[in-house]
Amino acid sequence: MLPVENLEIYHSPKIISMxxxxxxxxxxxxxxxxxxxxxxxFDVTHPGHVKHxxxxxxxxxxxxxxxxxxxxVAGRKGSGRPVYTEKLRxxxxxxxxxxxxxxxxDFKSGVEIIAALKPSCYIKGPDYINKTTPGITAEREAxxxxxxxxxxxxxxxxxxxxxxxxxKTIDTPTLLIAIDRDGTLIKNNDFLGKNNNWAQELELNTxxxxxxxxxxxxxxxxxxxxxxxxxxxxxxxxxxxxxEIHRHINSQLALKGIxxxxxxxxxxxxxTYAEAKKNELTFNQQxxxxxxxxxxxxxxxxxALQQLKTELSSFTHLLVLGxxxxxxxxxxxxxxxxxxxKDKKYEELVKEFS
Numbered sequence: 127m128l129p130v131e132n133l134e135i136y137h138s139p140k141i142i143s144m145x146x147x148x149x150x151x152x153x154x155x156x157x158x159x160x161x162x163x164x165x166x167x168f169d170v171t172h173p174g175h176v177k178h179x180x181x182x183x184x185x186x187x188x189x190x191x192x193x194x195x196x197x198x199v200a201g202r203k204g205s206g207r208p209v210y211t212e213k214l215r216x217x218x219x220x221x222x223x224x225x226x227x228x229x230x231x232d233f234k235s236g237v238e239i240i241a242a243l244k245p246s247c248y249i250k251g252p253d254y255i256n257k258t259t260p261g262i263t264a265e266r267e268a269x270x271x272x273x274x275x276x277x278x279x280x281x282x283x284x285x286x287x288x289x290x291x292x293x294k295t296i297d298t299p300t301l302l303i304a305i306d307r308d309g310t311l312i313k314n315n316d317f318l319g320k321n322n323n324w325a326q327e328l329e330l331n332t333x334x335x336x337x338x339x340x341x342x343x344x345x346x347x348x349x350x351x352x353x354x355x356x357x358x359x360x361x362x363x364x365x366x367x368x369x370e371i372h373r374h375i376n377s378q379l380a381l382k383g384i385x386x387x388x389x390x391x392x393x394x395x396x397x398t399y400a401e402a403k404k405n406e407l408t409f410n411q412q413x414x415x416x417x418x419x420x421x422x423x424x425x426x427x428x429x430a431l432q433q434l435k436t437e438l439s440s441f442t443h444l445l446v447l448g449x450x451x452x453x454x455x456x457x458x459x460x461x462x463x464x465x466x467x468k469d470k471k472y473e474e475l476v477k478e479f480s
Contacts, residue, residue: 130210130211130214133211133213133214136213136214136217137217138216138217138220138221138228140220140225140226140227140228141216141217141220141227141228141229141230142227142228142229143229144229144230144231144232144242144243146229147190147192147227147229147243148242148243148244150190150227151190151243151244151245152244154187154188155244155246159187159188160186160187160188160246160247161186161187161188161189161190161245161246161247162182162183162185162186162188162189162190162245162246162247162248162249162277163190163191163192163239163240163243163245163247163248163249164178164179164182164189164190164191164192164249165191165192165194165231165236165239165248166192166193166194167193167194167198167199167202167203167207167208167215167286168191168193168194168215168218168219168286169199169203169207169208169209169210169215169286170209170210170286170289170290171215171218171219172284172286172289173284174281174282174283174284174285175219175284176222176224177279177281177284178251178279178281179191179219179222179224179225180224181279181280181281182224182249182277182279183224183225185247185249185277185279186246186247186249186277188226188227189224189225189226189227190225190226190227190228190229190243190245191219191225191227191228191229192228192229192230192231192236192239192243193212193215193216193219193228193229193230193231194212194230194231195212195230195231195232196208196211196212198234199212203287209290212230213230216228216229216230235261235264235265236248236261236265236268237264237265237268240265240268240269240272240274241268241271241272244272244273244274245269245272245274246274246275247269247274247275247276247277248265248268248269248274248275248276248277249276249277249278249279250262250265250276250277250278250279251278251279251281251283252278252279252280252281252282252283253283254278255278298345298346299344299345299346299442299443300345300346300347300348300440300441300442300443301341301344301345301346301347301348301441301442301443301444301445302347302348302350302431302438302441302443302444302445302462303338303341303347303348303349303350303445303446303447304350304352304427304444304445304446304447304456304457304460304462305334305338305349305350305351305352305386305446305447305448306351306352306353306421306446306447306448306449306450306453307351307353307375307391308353309448309449309450309468310331310334310447310448310449310453310467311330311331311334311335311351311375311447312328312329312330312331312375313329313330313331314327314328314329315449317357317360317362317363318371319357319362319363319367319368319371320357320362320363324367324371325374328371328374328375330375330378330379331467333467333470333471333472333475334447334467334475335379335382335384336472337447337467337472337475337476338384339382339383339384340472340476341445341479342383342384345443348387348434348436348441349384349385349386349387350386350387350388350389350390350427350430350431350434351372351386351388351389351390351391352390352391352421352426352427352430352456353389353390353391353392354391354392354420354421354452355368355391355392355393356393356394356395356420358393358394358410358413359393359394359395359400359409359410359413359414360395360407360408360409360410361408361409361410365393368391368393369389372389372391376389387430387434388430388433388434390426390427390429390430390433391426392418392419392420392421392426393413394413394414394415394418394419394420395409395413395414395415395418395420396414396415396416396417396418396420397414397415397416400414420452421452421453421455421456422451422452422453422454422455422456422458422459423456423459424456424459424460427456427460438460443463444457444460444461444462444463445462445463445464445465445479446460446462446463446464446465447465447467448464448465448466448467449466449467449468453466454466463479465478465479
């Protein structure tokens with residue numbers, strides 16, 4: 127379901143409990159008024175729903191709508207559904223002038239709701255008129271058993287599932303994001319992993335993570351982390367430690383809705399650099415190379431794309447997020463937009479690339 131903050135603000139006096147709904151129906155019927163009942167998931171309220179309720183109101187004096195609880199919609203529609211929580215779905219329907227009352231149904235089927243509430247009529251769309259499936263047959267029998275009747279609107283049906291499927295076909299700009307690790311994705315910038323308590327030392331950069339979440343809503347993103355890890359060449363930690371850290375960060379990001387598509391790191395140092403620093407630093411010669419994939423070389427990005435079975439030309443936009451000159455150099459080599467994230471808040475990052 128779509129995450130929504132502060133659900134408490136979505137309320138309406140039209141939204142009542144199921145117990146109150148049953149009592150209200152009996153009171154209205156005793157006054158000689160007919161009560162119509164519509165029942166369904168009504169996920170992503172669309173014009174078809176609105177027209178259905180408008181037509182349903184013409185078939186009764188008072189229109190009541192039962193909104194199926196989240197767990198039953200998820201069981202019937204599958205992964206990712208409902209898009210909106212039951213409370214939001216009820217709120218949207220309650221805002222419609224044709225609807226008099228709304229309640230969240232804690233029943234799996236319409237048969238159970240009819241038996242519990244005993245409305246004057248049960249209202250379905252025209253696509254159910256000639257259906258003889260077990261579900262609609264049971265509903266016809268249920269409304270008859272409580273002294274009511276089934277009625278049908280005459281509006282052309284419109285499917286939420288088909289609308290969602292159509293939205294999925296709309297072309298969304300594709301964005302490749304090459305992300306530096308230390309100082310960018312995480313705040314740590316001093317050879318994370320050299321100490322055994324690295325998991326306690328690790329600090330995610332929440333501003334950058336919020337920005338990545340924002341970009342995911344605007345683009346179809348592919349996110350690769352490319353990081354120079356010369357600490358391996360300096361024997362501060364091993365490749366296994368680097369990969370362990372990446373798995374840990376990955377799990378933390380997943381909790382925040384961020385998926386990194388590939389992690390690529392270079393454990394090597396250039397031979398010329400090692401020679402210049404030989405009096406200051408000790409290097410593991412296994413990782414001292416004539417030529418490396420270290421940034422600002424774009425090689426790590428290309429290696430990541432090979433693993434993902436894609437290429438630069440597949441993306442409409444290229445972006446590099448980093449905090450160092452080597453990251454800016456990588457952006458130049460990729461002909462990508464560069465954003466220096468150092469000391470920047472989420473709002474500033476949004477303004478730099480929209």
